[in-house]
Amino acid sequence: MALVEIRNVHKSFQRDTQVIEVFENLTLDVQDKSFTALMGPSGSGKSTLLNLLAGLDRPTSGTITVAGAQVNAMTPSALAAWRARHIGFVFQSYNLLPVLTAFQNVELPLLLTRLSKKERDERVRIALGVVGLGDRLEHYPRQLSGGQEQRVAIARAIVSDPTLTLLDEPTGQLDKRSAEEVLTLLQRLNTELHKTIIMVTHDAHAAEKASQVLHLEKGVLAP
Amino acid sequence: MNLLPLVLANLRRHRLRTLLTVLGVALATFLFASLRSVVTTLNAGSEVASASRMVVTHATALVFPLPMSYRERLKTVPGVEAVTWANWFGGQYGDGKLFFAQFAIDPESYLAMYPEISVPADQRAAFLAERSAALVGKGLMEKAGWHLGQNVTIRGTIFPGDWTFTIRAVYTPTVRALDDRSFMFQYAYLDERTEHRVTPGWYVLQLRDAGLAPTVAQTIDETFRNSSAPTKTGTEKAFNQGFVTMWGNVQFLMNSIGMAVVFAILMVTANAMMMTARERTGEVAVLKTIGFTDRTLFGLVMAEAGLVTLTGAVLGLGGAKLLYAGTAFNGFGMLPGFDVTAGTLAIGFGVALLLAVASGLVPALRAARLSIVQALRHVE
Numbered sequence: 038m039a040l041v042e043i044r045n046v047h048k049s050f051q052r053d054t055q056v057i058e059v060f061e062n063l064t065l066d067v068q069d070k071s072f073t074a075l076m077g078p079s080g081s082g083k084s085t086l087l088n089l090l091a092g093l094d095r096p097t098s099g100t101i102t103v104a105g106a107q108v109n110a111m112t113p114s115a116l117a118a119w120r121a122r123h124i125g126f127v128f129q130s131y132n133l134l135p136v137l138t139a140f141q142n143v144e145l146p147l148l149l150t151r152l153s154k155k156e157r158d159e160r161v162r163i164a165l166g167v168v169g170l171g172d173r174l175e176h177y178p179r180q181l182s183g184g185q186e187q188r189v190a191i192a193r194a195i196v197s198d199p200t201l202t203l204l205d206e207p208t209g210q211l212d213k214r215s216a217e218e219v220l221t222l223l224q225r226l227n228t229e230l231h232k233t234i235i236m237v238t239h240d241a242h243a244a245e246k247a248s249q250v251l252h253l254e255k256g257v258l259a260p
Numbered sequence: 261m262n263l264l265p266l267v268l269a270n271l272r273r274h275r276l277r278t279l280l281t282v283l284g285v286a287l288a289t290f291l292f293a294s295l296r297s298v299v300t301t302l303n304a305g306s307e308v309a310s311a312s313r314m315v316v317t318h319a320t321a322l323v324f325p326l327p328m329s330y331r332e333r334l335k336t337v338p339g340v341e342a343v344t345w346a347n348w349f350g351g352q353y354g355d356g357k358l359f360f361a362q363f364a365i366d367p368e369s370y371l372a373m374y375p376e377i378s379v380p381a382d383q384r385a386a387f388l389a390e391r392s393a394a395l396v397g398k399g400l401m402e403k404a405g406w407h408l409g410q411n412v413t414i415r416g417t418i419f420p421g422d423w424t425f426t427i428r429a430v431y432t433p434t435v436r437a438l439d440d441r442s443f444m445f446q447y448a449y450l451d452e453r454t455e456h457r458v459t460p461g462w463y464v465l466q467l468r469d470a471g472l473a474p475t476v477a478q479t480i481d482e483t484f485r486n487s488s489a490p491t492k493t494g495t496e497k498a499f500n501q502g503f504v505t506m507w508g509n510v511q512f513l514m515n516s517i518g519m520a521v522v523f524a525i526l527m528v529t530a531n532a533m534m535m536t537a538r539e540r541t542g543e544v545a546v547l548k549t550i551g552f553t554d555r556t557l558f559g560l561v562m563a564e565a566g567l568v569t570l571t572g573a574v575l576g577l578g579g580a581k582l583l584y585a586g587t588a589f590n591g592f593g594m595l596p597g598f599d600v601t602a603g604t605l606a607i608g609f610g611v612a613l614l615l616a617v618a619s620g621l622v623p624a625l626r627a628a629r630l631s632i633v634q635a636l637r638h639v640e
Binding site: 093141 | 542
C-alpha cells in the first residue's frame with residue numbers, strides 16, 4: 038500500500054466568472070521512503086498538488102489519502118492537528134519568522150506537541166545538527182545566508198519527524214553551491230533517515246537527486 | 261502550549277510602535293482614573309455627611325445670610341436636638357497661592373455636632389478660651405509649615421481688613437473624605453470685628469432621628485416661607501452635593517471626557533494592531549501550515565493586544581494610584597481625600613480589558629479566517 042494515494046482528484050478555481058481547471062481525474066501513488074521530484078512548467082499545478090497533499094487546500098472532488106488518513110474529509114481543526122503531526126513543509130522563500138532565532142523557528146512545530154522543554158531542546162539541537170547548523174542556534178534569520186535559512190527551514194520541517202516532507206522549489210532562490218548543499222541534505226534525509234519526500238522543482242539537476250521524477254503538464258501526470 | 265515567547269517576540273518586532281501604543285493606553289487609563297477619581301472624591305464628600313444632620317440655608321442662594329434670630333426658633337422645631345451655625349469667610353493668605361477654606365463657627369456647638377473633627381482636649385480648651393484663636397486642619401498645618409501658637413494674618417475679601425488669628429488647636433479628621441486643610445475660627449470674633457453686622461451663612465441641625473428629616477425640613481421651610489429670609493432645608497448630604505453641582509454636571513463632564521479619551525486610544529490601538537496583523541499575513545499562513553489551529557492564532561493575536569493594553573493599564577492606573585497617594589494630591593484644597601479607589605482601579609482594568617478585546621478582535625478574526633493558500637500566494 039502506497040503512503041500517498043491520490044484518486045480521481047479534480048480541482049478547479051473560480052476567477053471572476055471564469056472557471057480554471059487545474060486537475061481532472063488525477064490519480065497518483067507515492068511510496069513510503071521514496072524521494073519524488075515533481076516537475077512541470079509554471080501553471081501546470083505542481084504547487085496546487087503540494088497544497089492538496091499538505092491539506093492546505095481541498096480538492097473539488099476525489100480523495101487524497103496519506104498514511105491511511107483521508108485528508109480531504111477532515112475538519113479544519115483536525116486538519117491542522119494532522120498537519121502538525123504528519124507534514125513537514127518547506128517553502129521556496131524559506132518563510133522563517135524573522136523575530137525568532139534559528140532555534141526558536143525550529144522549535145515552533147514542537148510547541149504544538151506535549152513534549153517537555155528538555156525534550157524539545159534535544160530535538161531542535163538534533164534537527165539543526167542534521168542540517169549542519171548546530172552552531173547557529175541563536176542566530177536570527179537576517180544573520181544567516183540564504184542557504185543557511187533554507188536549511189533551518191528544512192530542520193523546522195523535519196523536527197517533529199513527520200510522515201511526509203513536502204518542498205516547494207526549495208532551491209529556487211539559492212545560488213548553485215547552496216542549492217547543491219540543500220539537495221545533498223535532502224538526499225541524505227531520504228537515504229539515511231528514510232524520510233518520504235516530495236519536491237516540486239523547475240530545476241532538472243535538482244530533480245536528478247530524486248529517486249522518482251514525475252512531470253505534470255496541464256494537470257496531467259507523466260513519468 | 262507556551263506561546264508567550266512568540267507573543268513577546270512579536271511585540272519586540274516594532275519596539276517603538278509597541279512602546280508608543282503601551283504609553284497611549286497608559287495615558288488613557290491614567291486620565292480615566294484621574295477624572296473618575298474627581299467624581300468619586302466629590303461623591304465621597306457628600307457620603308461622609310451624617311444622615312441625622314440637616315442644613316438650613318437661604319432659599320435663594322447660599323451667599324445670602326440668615327438672621328441670628330432663627331437660631332432659637334430652629335431649636336424649638338420638633339425633632340431638632342441641637343443647632344449650630346457657620347459662615348464662609350473667604351479671605352486670602354499671603355500672595356493667595358496657598359488656598360484654603362476658612363469658616364467662622366460657633367465653636368462649642370459646632371465641635372459637639374461634628375465628632376469626626378478630632379481635637380486634643382487641651383487644644384480644644386485653648387481654642388474655646390480665646391476669641392481670636394484658630395482651629396486648623398493637620399494637612400494645612402503641614403502644607404503651610406505652621407505651628408501651634410503662631411499668628412496667621414488673613415486678608416478679608418468679603419469682610420475687609422487684615423485678620424490676625426493665633427493657632428491654638430489642630431484637628432485631624434477621623435474620616436478620610438473630610439477636608440484636613442480647613443481653617444476655622446470663632447464666629448464671635450467675626451461678629452465683634454464687623455460690629456454685629458454679620459449673621460450666619462447657614463445653620464446645621466442635629467436631629468433626634470434621621471427619619472424625621474422630611475418632616476423637619478417641611479416644618480422649617482413652612483415657618484419661614486413668608487419671612488424676609490425664606491429657607492431651604494435639606495440633609496447635609498444634599499447640601500454637600502449642592503457644592504458639587506455648583507461645578508455643573510461634573511459627573512457627566514468627567515465621564516464624557518474619560519470615555520472620549522478611551523475611545524481615541526481605542527482607535528490608535530486598533531490601528532496599531534491591524535497594521536501589525538497585516539504585516540504578518542504571510543507568517544500567519546506559515547504558522548497555519550506548520551499546524552497552528554485557527555483558534556490558537558486567534559488567541560495569539562488577542563494575547564498580544566491584551567498584553568499591550570494591560571501593560572499600559574498597569575502603568576496608567578498604577579501610576580495614578582502611586583502619584584496621587586505619594587503627593588497627597590487634594591486638587592488645591594478643592595478635593596479633600598482625593599483617592600484612586602479600588603473601584604476605580606477595577607473599572608479601569610475592565611476598560612483596558614474591553615480595549616484589548618475591541619482592538620484585537622478584528623485582526624484576530626482575520627488571522628483565524630485567513631486562507632493559507634491565498635496568503636502564501638502573496639508571500640511566495
